[in-house]
Amino acid sequence: MADRRGIPHIAVERCKGCGLCVSVCPEAVLSIDESRVNLKGYYPVTVESGESCIGCLSCALICPDVTFTIELLDDR
Numbered sequence: 001m002a003d004r005r006g007i008p009h010i011a012v013e014r015c016k017g018c019g020l021c022v023s024v025c026p027e028a029v030l031s032i033d034e035s036r037v038n039l040k041g042y043y044p045v046t047v048e049s050g051e052s053c054i055g056c057l058s059c060a061l062i063c064p065d066v067t068f069t070i071e072l073l074d075d076r
C-alpha cells in the first residue's frame with residue numbers, strides 16, 4: 001500500500017484541550033501545548049512532529065470542535 005502523507009492545520013483558538021485527538025493519532029503527531037493558553041483559556045493542541053502525519057483523518061473526525069483541516073499530499 002502506498003504511503004499517504006498529510007499536513008495537519010489546527011484552528012488553535014477553537015481547541016478546548018480535551019486531548020481526544022492526541023489519543024487517537026497513530027503516529028504521535030500531536031501534543032497538548034502547556035506553554036500557552038488560547039483565547040478560550042485552554043492549553044491547545046499543537047503539531048509536535050508533522051513530518052510523521054499519514055493523513056488518516058482520525059484527529060479531524062474525533063475533534064468535537066472541528067479544529068482540524070488535514071491537507072493531503074500525493075503518495076510518495
Ligand code: SF4
Pocket residue numbers: 006008024025026027028029030052053054055056057058059060070
Ligand atoms: S491525520 Fe492522522 S496521523 Fe495526521 S495528525 Fe491526524 S490523526 Fe495523526
Ligand code: SF4
Pocket residue numbers: 014015016017018019020021022044045062063064065066067068
Ligand atoms: S480533539 Fe479538538 S478540542 Fe480536543 S484537544 Fe484535539 S483539537 Fe483540541
